[in-house]
Amino acid sequence: MDTLTALQKFREHVESYVPVNDMEWQALASHLEVSALKKKKYFAEPGKICNHIGLVVKGAVRYFLVKDGEEITGYFSFENELLSSYKSFLTRQPGENYIQALEDCHIVTLSYNAMQQLYDDDLIGKKMERFSRLIAEHYLICYEDRVSAFITQTPEERYNKLLETGGDVLQRIPQHYIANFLGITPVSLSRIRRRIMKISA
Amino acid sequence: MDTLTALQKFREHVESYVPVNDMEWQALASHLEVSALKKKKYFAEPGKICNHIGLVVKGAVRYFLVKDGEEITGYFSFENELLSSYKSFLTRQPGENYIQALEDCHIVTLSYNAMQQLYDDDLIGKKMERFSRLIAEHYLICYEDRVSAFITQTPEERYNKLLETGGDVLQRIPQHYIANFLGITPVSLSRIRRRIMKISA
DNA sequence: TCAAAACGTTAACAAAAGATAAGAAAAAGC
């Protein structure tokens, strides 16, 4: 995928939140960087401050942290989704998790400093503020739903819901990662799958 | 508590995110409403669109939803914390949860329409966008931490962490609500407490 | 191509959590 296509994808993503005219786009695009992230390479690592926010143009990444020597996968990002150790990016503190490419990825990134410059820009500062607000609000709602699922649903119910709405996740992600994502062990997920098969059979 | 004090608290809250001069404050304050919410009264109910966002100036509220006839408590807001069925407020869709006063509350609220007017205001639009962005980012991080706790920690570990950092919650909230908040049943929390007591004794 | 690693399932056992019920203590409301 060429640079222009990648940037165009980024523009479309921004425009799904706020309208952007050509002049505004120029101001924004001048700060963007297009790059590749090969499978198994890391976008973020614990102990390091995440200095970039990105968009996954192609590919998929996995968020995980290591506890007691075990990798625990918390999240994934696919095409047209945000890519960042967001807490670290926002707070300027060292992050806690790895972000690793599950496939060869094409990404478009924006540095923290560029972001602040854009916020303070007279031409597009307000629009960038709004864009970031809408992004944050969007992901806030996602997290709210996820917390709600942990509180109100059993692991089996959470997996069933994932079967309905999961889409890409179920096809492209190994099941033991999905187990972590659901808050259970891979063995437990395997048992849940067998239970469901028996019922639906 | 009088209206001026309540408004002053709101101003201080805003100023903990962005600086506000007197002129800007006038523009904002003209849209604010100060009100009381008596114990057990509802700020939001399922099926209704949440048209206001608020600040708890005094008191505490509980967020809960009803599943299979059971109340499940997901969250609390105390003094100087945000108050809203945020997903409903943002998406303009009917909410799913109740927000109920646990104590007699004093609250300051801002309507959705006023919020949009403020965003589009030339004088303080950009500042309001930034304020809301920072608010959303702040709560996004809170939710991220909470999801992370569900994935990486056992209920016992989550309770222990709450003992360290909980503050108000543990003093002012009945334990069966806290159990829900931790994602377990009240009976289970009681057992966890006994296990911890035995160890530390 | 071939050895090594990763992946998913299953089994056996231990630990924890859910469901239900009962009882005591504390708080709320009249």
Added chain:
DNA sequence: GCTTTTTCTTATCTTTTGTTAACGTTTTGA
């Protein structure tokens, strides 16, 4: 002040999950 409700604990039993290990299959990578 007294009754009712709420809150918390405890016990019993069932269900689920975690842990560890084994096994076959698939995928990876040199």
